[in-house]
Amino acid sequence: MTEFLTHCRDAVLKGDRERAVELAASTIDNGYDVLDVIENGFSRGIREAGELWEKGEYFLPELAFSAESMKAAMDTLHPALLAGGKDERSRGLIIIGTVQGDIHDIGKTLVATMLAANGYRVIDLGADVTYQRFLSEVKTQKPSLVCMSALLTTTMTGQKEVIDLLRHEGLRDTVKVLVGGAPTTESWANDIGADGYAENAVEAVHKADALLS
Amino acid sequence: MLIAKGLQPGMPPEEWNRTRPSLVREIHSAYLDAGADVIETNTFGGTPFRLTSYGVGDMIGEINTTGVRLAKEAVEEFSRGHNRSTTGSSDPAPTAKNPKRYVALSLGPTGMMMQPLGNFTENEIKTEFVKTMKSTIGTIDLILIETIYDLREGLLALEAVKSVSETPVAVSLTFNKNPRGYFTVMGDEAGESIKKLTGAGADVVGANCTITSTEMTELAVRLRENTDLPILCQPNAGQPTIRDGAHVYEQRAEEFAQHMIDLYDVGINAAGGCCGTTPDFIREVSIRLQNYKSSDAASAS
Numbered sequence: 001m002t003e004f005l006t007h008c009r010d011a012v013l014k015g016d017r018e019r020a021v022e023l024a025a026s027t028i029d030n031g032y033d034v035l036d037v038i039e040n041g042f043s044r045g046i047r048e049a050g051e052l053w054e055k056g057e058y059f060l061p062e063l064a065f066s067a068e069s070m071k072a073a074m075d076t077l078h079p080a081l082l083a084g085g086k087d088e089r090s091r092g093l094i095i096i097g098t099v100q101g102d103i104h105d106i107g108k109t110l111v112a113t114m115l116a117a118n119g120y121r122v123i124d125l126g127a128d129v130t131y132q133r134f135l136s137e138v139k140t141q142k143p144s145l146v147c148m149s150a151l152l153t154t155t156m157t158g159q160k161e162v163i164d165l166l167r168h169e170g171l172r173d174t175v176k177v178l179v180g181g182a183p184t185t186e187s188w189a190n191d192i193g194a195d196g197y198a199e200n201a202v203e204a205v206h207k208a209d210a211l212l213s
Numbered sequence: 214m215l216i217a218k219g220l221q222p223g224m225p226p227e228e229w230n231r232t233r234p235s236l237v238r239e240i241h242s243a244y245l246d247a248g249a250d251v252i253e254t255n256t257f258g259g260t261p262f263r264l265t266s267y268g269v270g271d272m273i274g275e276i277n278t279t280g281v282r283l284a285k286e287a288v289e290e291f292s293r294g295h296n297r298s299t300t301g302s303s304d305p306a307p308t309a310k311n312p313k314r315y316v317a318l319s320l321g322p323t324g325m326m327m328q329p330l331g332n333f334t335e336n337e338i339k340t341e342f343v344k345t346m347k348s349t350i351g352t353i354d355l356i357l358i359e360t361i362y363d364l365r366e367g368l369l370a371l372e373a374v375k376s377v378s379e380t381p382v383a384v385s386l387t388f389n390k391n392p393r394g395y396f397t398v399m400g401d402e403a404g405e406s407i408k409k410l411t412g413a414g415a416d417v418v419g420a421n422c423t424i425t426s427t428e429m430t431e432l433a434v435r436l437r438e439n440t441d442l443p444i445l446c447q448p449n450a451g452q453p454t455i456r457d458g459a460h461v462y463e464q465r466a467e468e469f470a471q472h473m474i475d476l477y478d479v480g481i482n483a484a485g486g487c488c489g490t491t492p493d494f495i496r497e498v499s500i501r502l503q504n505y506k507s508s509d510a511a512s513a514s
Binding site for chain 1: 220221222223224263266267324331393397398399400488
């Protein structure tokens with residue numbers, strides 16, 4: 001079993017999506033404890049990938065492939081978890097998007113994948129998401145966290161617009177807000193009244209964990 | 214600069230070449246007046262992929278050729294004004310006392326992720342660059358491919374523009390600092406990247422954006438060690454923030470200019486500014502560098 005768990009970890013750490021799915025399927029076939037395999041196998045892989053990123057050993061491609069592999073394994077395991085009466089995606093719902101007028105979505109997509117790989121249910125609204133769309137999604141989906149990305153100095157103000165809009169609608173206290181993107185900073189996040197700032201996808205997971213714990 | 218003049222989110226800055234040409238020209242003039250030897254066209258995001266996403270993809274030729282024309286007009290006007298005030302002549306030609314000012318065509322990254330990470334092929338990336346600069350061939354002094362965060366894209370861009378034009382090409386990458394040094398987000402190490410670009414036939418190499426002038430002086434050493442080509446460094450003016458509803462960058466022009474002198478000492482050949490570097494920054498750099506170079510020359514002789 002220990003060896004099997006190590007294989008699961010390696011598949012995610014090396015970003016081998018096919019292998020991860022194969023291992024997830026055989027978890028079910030062999031009747032292994034799904035939660036044990038997730039926690040001590042696949043999740044270890046994504047955690048270690050994040051650590052390698054922080055050390056400057058992993059970069060965007062490695063992290064993206066690891067996160068994709070993790071997500072794929074979780075998708076494969078999902079039906080078994082539901083059947084067992086457990087939803088591994090109970091850590092909270094997150095909606096994420098790049099703000100209006102901004103078409104950049106490489107970083108945002110990686111954050112979304114990393115959050116999903118770390119057990120959150122994530123709705124990715126894509127890029128160029130209008131302020132009203134963020135608002136209506138908060139109203140209808142009732143997420144625990146809204147993540148907003150902006151890559152341009154012209155569009156970063158959109159993050160403030162959305163926060164102001166949430167406040168104006170009396171919804172600000174119902175949801176946490178995390179912002180990120182190249183021109184944004186911790187002090188920017190404070191200035192506009194966000195709950196947090198994340199410099200990269202790994203930090204976004206740490207911040208989400210802290211905000212939603 | 215464009216934001217201060219009212220550029221709204223969701224509007225491609227390059228569109229102003231068509232709709233507010235005199236304003237774009239004024240900004241060019243402000244940099245020339247500040248002492249810039251080279252100005253960049255307002256064409257950074259003038260690629261088919263980006264312009265199409267803003268709904269103005271069919272304007273690509275007009276947007277980019279107009280961008281070049283506005284910069285050239287500003288140079289001519291500056292040169293004519295300079296000659297008029299010194300010799301009374303209204304001829305715009307450069308002279309010994311009025312050195313030539315150059316126009317560089319700015320080409321930013323495509324924003325398209327290549328396979329296997331994304332969906333785009335190498336050929337599609339090359340086509341983007343060719344389509345962007347095609348209408349400007351033969352009209353510019355330098356092609357400046359900048360803010361490139363994937364060495365592979367930088368090499369493809371270089372190959373693409375070299376295949377259709379004779380104009381010198383500069384490739385400037387964007388590096389981030391991590392615990393092991395300076396790397397692109399895709400993991401290309403700074404020194405290795407510069408070596409590869411040099412080998413691939415770039416005429417100038419460099420680094421711009423994201424990092425501040427403080428970090429740039431550290432990175433510059435690594436760049437200098439790895440190429441004999443001229444190096445161009447264009448750091449940001451600190452990080453942007455909002456004060457009283459307006460965009461401001463934290464760094465002061467004096468501090469920025471001082472770092473440019475450090476870059477000169479490291480052997481960097483061309484200095485400039487990226488995000489947040491207004492004409493005030495360039496003026497400060499121009500004055501301080503000139504003073505420093507003349508005192509340097511005096512002490513050497």
